[in-house]
Amino acid sequence: xxxxxxxxxxxxxxxxxxxxxxxxxxxxxxxxxxxxxxxxxxxxxxxxxxxxxxxxxxxxxxxxxxxxxxxxxxxxxxxxxxxxxxxxxxxxxxxxxxxxxxxxxxxxxxxxxxxxxxxxxxxxxxxxxxxxxxxxxxxxxxxxxxxxxxxxxxxxxxxxxxxxxxxxxxxxxxxxxxxxxxxxxxxxxxxxxxxxxxxxxxxxxxxxxxxxxxxxxxxxxxxxxxxxxxxxxxxxxxxxxxxxxxxxxxxxxxxxxxxxxxxxxxxxxxxxxxxxxxxxxxxxxxxxxxxxxxxxxxxxxxxxxxxxxxxxxxxxxxxxxxxxxxxxxxxxxxxxxxxxxxxxxxxxxxxxxxxxxxxxxx
Amino acid sequence: xxxxxxxxxxxxxxxxxxxxxxxxxxxxxxxxxxxxxxxxxxxxxxxxxxxxxxxxxxxxxxxxxxxxxxxxxxxxxxxxxxxxxxxxxxxxxxxxxxxxxxxxxxxxxxxxxxxxxxxxxxxxxxxxxxxxxxxxxxxxxxxxxxxxxxxxxxxxxxxxxxxxxxxxxxxxxxxxxxxxxxxxxxxxxxxxxxxxxxxxxxxxxxxxxxxxxxxxxxxxxxxxxxxxxxxxxxxxxxxxxxxxxxxxxxxxxxxxxxxxxxxxxxxxxxxxxxxxxxxxxxxxxxxxxxxxxxxxxxxxxxxxxxxxxxxxxxxxxxxxxxxxxxxxxxxxxxxxxxxxxxxxxxxxxxxxxxxxxxxxxx
Numbered sequence: 001x002x003x004x005x006x007x008x009x010x011x012x013x014x015x016x017x018x019x020x021x022x023x024x025x026x027x028x029x030x031x032x033x034x035x036x037x038x039x040x041x042x043x044x045x046x047x048x049x050x051x052x053x054x055x056x057x058x059x060x061x062x063x064x065x066x067x068x069x070x071x072x073x074x075x076x077x078x079x080x081x082x083x084x085x086x087x088x089x090x091x092x093x094x095x096x097x098x099x100x101x102x103x104x105x106x107x108x109x110x111x112x113x114x115x116x117x118x119x120x121x122x123x124x125x126x127x128x129x130x131x132x133x134x135x136x137x138x139x140x141x142x143x144x145x146x147x148x149x150x151x152x153x154x155x156x157x158x159x160x161x162x163x164x165x166x167x168x169x170x171x172x173x174x175x176x177x178x179x180x181x182x183x184x185x186x187x188x189x190x191x192x193x194x195x196x197x198x199x200x201x202x203x204x205x206x207x208x209x210x211x212x213x214x215x216x217x218x219x220x221x222x223x224x225x226x227x228x229x230x231x232x233x234x235x236x237x238x239x240x241x242x243x244x245x246x247x248x249x250x251x252x253x254x255x256x257x258x259x260x261x262x263x264x265x266x267x268x269x270x271x272x273x274x275x276x277x278x279x280x281x282x283x284x285x286x287x288x289x290x291x292x293x294x295x296x297x298x299x300x301x302x303x304x305x306x307x308x309x310x311x312x313x314x315x316x317x318x319x320x321x322x323x324x325x326x327x328x329x330x331x332x333x334x335x336x337x338x339x340x341x342x343x344x345x346x347x348x349x350x351x352x353x354x355x356x357x358x359x360x361x362x
Numbered sequence: 363x364x365x366x367x368x369x370x371x372x373x374x375x376x377x378x379x380x381x382x383x384x385x386x387x388x389x390x391x392x393x394x395x396x397x398x399x400x401x402x403x404x405x406x407x408x409x410x411x412x413x414x415x416x417x418x419x420x421x422x423x424x425x426x427x428x429x430x431x432x433x434x435x436x437x438x439x440x441x442x443x444x445x446x447x448x449x450x451x452x453x454x455x456x457x458x459x460x461x462x463x464x465x466x467x468x469x470x471x472x473x474x475x476x477x478x479x480x481x482x483x484x485x486x487x488x489x490x491x492x493x494x495x496x497x498x499x500x501x502x503x504x505x506x507x508x509x510x511x512x513x514x515x516x517x518x519x520x521x522x523x524x525x526x527x528x529x530x531x532x533x534x535x536x537x538x539x540x541x542x543x544x545x546x547x548x549x550x551x552x553x554x555x556x557x558x559x560x561x562x563x564x565x566x567x568x569x570x571x572x573x574x575x576x577x578x579x580x581x582x583x584x585x586x587x588x589x590x591x592x593x594x595x596x597x598x599x600x601x602x603x604x605x606x607x608x609x610x611x612x613x614x615x616x617x618x619x620x621x622x623x624x625x626x627x628x629x630x631x632x633x634x635x636x637x638x639x640x641x642x643x644x645x646x647x648x649x650x651x652x653x654x655x656x657x658x659x660x661x662x663x664x665x666x667x668x669x670x671x672x673x674x675x676x677x678x679x680x681x682x683x684x685x686x687x688x689x690x691x692x693x694x695x696x697x698x699x700x701x702x703x704x705x706x707x708x709x710x711x712x713x714x715x716x717x718x719x720x721x722x723x724x
Binding site: 314 | 524647
């Protein structure tokens with residue numbers, strides 16, 4: 001079945017209405033909507049409106065606070081720890097980034113570690129908030145454990161993404177946004193729907209043996225760190241995921257390692273909670289705290305142009321710059337609409353019914 | 363042939379004498395020696411004393427300035443750009459880290475991007491300089507092009523390593539230090555000596571076809587980014603290597619992408635030089651700019667303990683924490699000496715002869 005195309009404006013007003021019904025302030029509802037739908041627009045379907053009902057279930061279970069009082073717990077001129085008060089990570093991360101940007105304005109860089117938050121959508125969206133200020137943005141988050149460290153059968157880390165966004169001049173910005181695993185969980189979900197196996201090197205079974213079963217996570221298996229196995233550098237992907245955990249949770253006082261709260265509301269909370277909620281880490285670096293922003297952007301254009309001109313191995317696969325695929329999806333979907341699978345549409349209609357809203361489609 | 367064991371003290375006094383003969387100040391000679399031999403002590407043989415003659419050749423070729431005047435080109439309370447004046451990266455990076463540490467003392471974090479430097483040895487050594495100050499340290503550097511981005515046959519990036527060091531309490535510190543490639547060049551050199559092939563997924567030939575030839579770099583081939591191929595996330599390793607280039611060179615005004623100067627002095631300089639020398643990026647985050655250092659260290663102990671207790675897949679392969687293998691090598695080599703291949707020993711004797719020194723061995 002072909003997915004149905006929904007205009008961005010339709011999904012936007014619907015999603016905003018849902019967040020308002022949850023009790024979010026108008027400002028927070030708008031912020032949450034923009035962060036959530038940025039995933040759909042950028043082609044990362046797993047993290048967008050398909051998760052709206054998941055956020056609602058967490059709110060119903062009392063695991064998301066729709067009216068949080070954000071509070072800076074501790075700060076210095078270039079740093080802060082923000083308590084998200086159990087709010088939507090979609091909102092909390094943006095507030096944290098705003099603090100980082102303000103600090104960068106003052107002293108060159110700003111770094112905010114966040115405790116007591118929830119899932120924040122795609123890391124790239126938050127990192128990109130810095131771009132309009134001629135700053136480099138960074139965003140990371142920890143997440144519930146799906147990933148086994150090298151040599152282990154235990155799931156100890158989340159997919160713990162890292163995003164870095166840097167402005168260019170004539171060229172579009174550089175936006176790297178990557179889970180520190182070989183494959184993100186969303187890619188497994190696509191294979192599950194198609195009843196296909198995974199490539200080798202993506203997952204292992206509950207004993208830690210290699211597997212290609214796209215359903216293996218439900219059977220006690222785990223995602224593999226970027227690098228897949230020791231011989232191909234999985235210890236590096238594991239180390240990067242660990243660094244994200246340190247910055248997001250150990251610096252802030254959030255839960256870490258296997259004790260990060262799960263996204264599905266039906267999964268019980270971990271028995272132990274060494275910290276508060278989920279942790280993020282947001283950073284902003286003012287370009288002209290290092291050199292003139294114009295010079296930097298000229299160099300970025302030159303850098304990007306160099307990579308676009310690199311020789312392709314196959315003519316049909318051109319060399320891309322981080323951010324290219326997502327930007328192409330953005331342009332297509334803004335113009336033509338966002339494709340939603342039938343299961344997602346049904347889910348959204350259930351959400352509509354719950355809140356006496358309607359999901360219009362023209 | 364078994365490698366010969368040399369006591370650290372022997373190699374230390376010899377290396378220091380060589381740097382003094384090059385004209386380094388006593389302070390710089392000590393700093394360079396400690397950074398260089400940290401690689402040997404930590405088991406990263408490719409980056410240690412085996413490269414001493416390489417540094418000398420660069421100095422002879424006028425590509426390393428033994429008496430640099432380091433200069434802060436631009437700064438804010440949390441940032442600086444340092445001009446390394448063509449000095450030894452081994453020294454310049456430490457001076458940059460000292461600036462970052464001082465800024466972190468003042469405003470919570472410090473970030474120094476470095477232009478006009480040279481190869482700095484192992485990233486982990488520089489990151490670890492922050493530990494004694496109860497700070498998290500970060501170190502990155504770009505390097506001459508050996509790595510092809512996903513879908514390309516052109517070498518566009520260096521192995522561009524990232525290191526992050528964080529203190530713990532009872533446990534030893536967490537030290538991640540990783541090239542953003544599937545395998546570092548040093549691993550190829552080991553296979554070359556043994557006349558063995560590489561595993562699949564480490565290198566490609568000059569057309570971009572998969573290869574297992576450990577000599578392929580000399581034949582126009584390339585190292586592959588962490589992830590090996592698109593299906594296993596090589597676009598992520600490429601993005602991480604690119605981020606290192608942006609922070610190290612685009613922020614500082616150093617050379618970037620395929621225009622980074624080579625390490626071997628017999629390789630001509632790139633025809634184009636869009637910046638100055640090689641670039642690094644050093645960062646220091648004061649723990650108590652976020653939360654009490656004691657609390658952080660207790661959490662780190664808990665985190666590390668959790669990973670050490672994770673179930674191993676095979677009993678003979680215990681789960682490690684980033685920094686464990688290097689620390690074990692350090693302890694062994696401090697106690698028993700540093701094993702040097704015959705070819706390295708011969709090379710050091712040539713160096714000794716050149717400078718009228720002797721490499722004693724007991």
